[in-house]
Amino acid sequence: MARYHGRHAAAKQDGTSAHRRFLGGSRLRRGLGATAVAAVAMAALTASQAPGVELGGKGADGSNGRTDGGNGAPGDDSYHTELPPLETPNPPGSAPGAPGAGGDESGIPASVLAAYKKAARSLASSSSGCGLRWELLAAIGKVESGQARGGAVDKEGTTLRPILGPVLNGEGFASIKDTDGGEYDGDAAYDRAVGPMQFIPSTWARWGADGNGDGKKDPNNVHDAALAAGRYLCADGRDLAVKADLDRAILSYNNSSDYLRTVLAWFAYYRDGAHGVPDGEGVLPTSPGAGGLDDRPAKGSPERAGDGGSGGKKPGKPGKPSDRPSKPGNKPGNGGGNTPSPSPTPPGKPTPSPSPTAPASLERVGAQEFTAVAGDDFAGSPRVKAETSKGKGVNGVRVQFEIRGETGAVFDGGAKRKTVSTNADGVATAPRLSSGTKAGDFTVRATAPGRGLKAVDFRASVTAAQADTLARTGEGALESAKGGDFANDVEVKATRKGKAASGVAVSAALSGGAKGPFFKGADNKPLRALSGLKTNSKGVLKLPQLHADDNPGTYTLTLKANGGAKLTVKLTIKD
Structure with missing residues (x-):
């Protein structure tokens, strides 16, 4: 081998x-x-x-x-x-x-x-x-x-x-x-x-x-x-x-x-x-x-099935010695030569019959696929059933659930691998699964260590972080004189279901076309739209410094977050 x-x-x-x-x-x-x-x-x-x-x-x-x-x-x-x-x-x-x-x-x-x-x-x-x-x-x-x-x-x-x-x-x-x-x-x-x-x-x-x-x-x-x-x-x-x-x-x-x-x-x-x-x-x-x-x-x-219960043909015929030499390993003094049939089980060491209550397989129970938004817990957990060859659940079988793949997802308590026992119905449920902050696909594999049973895989995916609310963290007016800088920064916080939403993608766009407030690019040229922004671990995003050109008036800054959250704030350039 x-x-x-x-x-x-x-x-x-x-x-x-x-x-x-x-x-x-x-x-x-x-x-x-x-x-x-x-x-x-x-x-x-x-x-x-x-x-x-x-x-x-x-x-x-x-x-x-x-x-x-x-x-x-x-x-x-x-x-x-x-x-x-x-x-x-x-x-x-x-x-x-x-x-x-x-x-x-x-x-x-x-x-x-x-x-x-x-x-x-x-x-x-x-x-x-x-x-x-x-x-x-x-x-x-x-x-x-x-x-x-x-x-x-x-x-x-x-x-x-x-x-x-x-x-x-x-x-x-x-x-x-x-x-x-x-x-x-x-x-x-x-x-x-x-x-x-x-x-x-x-x-x-x-x-x-x-x-x-x-x-x-x-x-x-x-x-x-x-x-x-x-x-x-x-x-x-x-x-x-x-x-x-x-x-x-x-x-x-x-x-x-x-x-x-x-x-x-x-x-x-x-x-x-x-x-x-x-x-x-x-x-x-x-x-x-x-x-x-x-x-x-x-x-x-x-x-x-299909072989008459023989599990494959035996060499030779009943009562007729096999035409093959005996295998290496027979003890000296047994006469060597041909052997008529496999030796019987030695007394005191009977071959045990498979237990009717032993698990013969692990079977999936319920959903095979699970999804969650980054930062959230998964709504459900993978479940398997340990069954006998007749489909009856087996109680007390230890089942290991393991997270496999490049992902930040973890089980309750932060572990990547958890072992639980089946209940009276033979069902084992994985611990609560948290998505982490990394989007992507991974697998949850269920096995029964030491049992020789085929593993059961569940597919799981984490979608990009989302926010259902965007709000400013400060209340100061956003104003600037012509050709100056806005005195107050624009800082917002993203939340989802009332909790801070980290890693949420946010875009920013200024009204006014080619005039009005602007951000500066790496080449110091005016920018009136930004993308690729993300909230920090506390769900907060602070925008770059805003500048004013020589066109007085009232303008708007519109922020949009992945997940549908939207915020519009007023900007004023004074004459």
């Missing part, structure tokens, strides 16, 4: 080396017996590799495949370790890519396959192209999330349910403190890898892409994730047609020689032939990990 390793990922989050963080949790999981089995399987696979593909071995620089120049840390074991079948996807005499050619493992869900191909085409036509083949994206997608959990995506390519990696709290994996406020992974304490291509939030912040042109960068969308992964693999001027650069790119995703060999095996397999299958019918990995067989939703949920 593009999450802890390589120069682009979040290495050294806590000041210690990545090597030390991983050493305790990864190497102990790899058994010597399983390593031998994997080596035999790899040797067999080399008989059917696509041109130019090598499974491990020495790279172009003779470095045993470790060409990433990274930190040398072992992998984290959270990827899927199954290897492809030993037979080629397309038997002799069949057309490459022909429907039905090859086994179940060569089938890639249609939406996922389209995303990989689109990303590769997009990069090939851009300056960032590096010889990326879509089959490499497919290989990584296979070991990271089982091709987006067997193609469990909606028509836009977004996963029906978040695909999350392990909590990176230092217990067997890296320790990466939260970097996104739980925005992507639902965890405000630690980061988790997210989506079909398993990006950690801090890496997504740099490499995230909009692959489907909807104006958003969503790691849970397979089009966005595939394009981001392609850009990540192409970084640093790599040429993926060169073995050393190909190895380096894969190792930047997960700096593990076992990971490298597994990805290369699937890369070669898909290059020999692959075909599309309906979304939701892709084969799910049996090894633990994000998007695998042990990561399916509850039976009867919408995500499993």
Whole structure:
């Protein structure tokens, strides 16, 4: 996964080396017996590799495949370790890519396959192209999330349910403190890898892409994730047609020689032939990990609709051993070789069923858009409902509301982020929202930290400050002798709903055409109209010095404020 390793990922989050963080949790999981089995399987696979593909071995620089120049840390074991079948996807005499050619493992869900191909085409036509083949994206997608959990995506390519990696709290994996406020992974304490291509939030912040042109960068969308992964693999001027650069790119995703060999095996397999299958019918990995067989939703949920409740086809048939070698990591002494089916859950550790009272989603309640005039409070507040899969409200769920964007808006008390709990109906209401003095648009995002639920966004906008009243602050007469200066300044105060209105735009215009009172411009030439004036923090505006020409008479000065307030004052030039 593009999450802890390589120069682009979040290495050294806590000041210690990545090597030390991983050493305790990864190497102990790899058994010597399983390593031998994997080596035999790899040797067999080399008989059917696509041109130019090598499974491990020495790279172009003779470095045993470790060409990433990274930190040398072992992998984290959270990827899927199954290897492809030993037979080629397309038997002799069949057309490459022909429907039905090859086994179940060569089938890639249609939406996922389209995303990989689109990303590769997009990069090939851009300056960032590096010889990326879509089959490499497919290989990584296979070991990271089982091709987006067997193609469990909606028509836009977004996963029906978040695909999350392990909590990176230092217990067997890296320790990466939260970097996104739980925005992507639902965890405000630690980061988790997210989506079909398993990006950690801090890496997504740099490499995230909009692959489907909807104006958003969503790691849970397979089009966005595939394009981001392609850009990540192409970084640093790599040429993926060169073995050393190909190895380096894969190792930047997960700096593990076992990971490298597994990805290369699937890369070669898909290059020999692959075909599309309906979304939701892709084969799910049996090894633990994000998007695998042990990561399916509850039976009867919408995500499993259409697959007979299987959540994706299982490899092999009942009573028949799988034709794939056992995954690396089996304990020595288990006989190695093939495994007939996933191991049952150990006694005393039953897999818990989803709680019927647990929140399954956050849903918007009421308005989606809110507006306010600068300086005012918003009339309403964003609201969401925490619901079970059956639509019942869940009480006591902690919901975080966060103001996002360049704005002066704040919640009651001046905070940009507030957490509240849902009521008996499952509804959480954001605290009172004040607009501040800056006009513009922003977003209020609602999340349930640690729950893995999709965030809900509300749009908010602040319009320019307004005034409903303008009044002079003094009462002195505004008079001047011919060719003199007016003795009293013109000072006004703007208010809105009885309160001082700061930052209100005001214009000023003098009657009399080319004669009568005037202001002076920067070049000392007479000005008889001013714009761009604004009231100060107390709602007060003091106009520049007024001057009189040699034309006696009575004139007017008209002031207009944004929001409709208007004031006319009399000016007199004495003879």
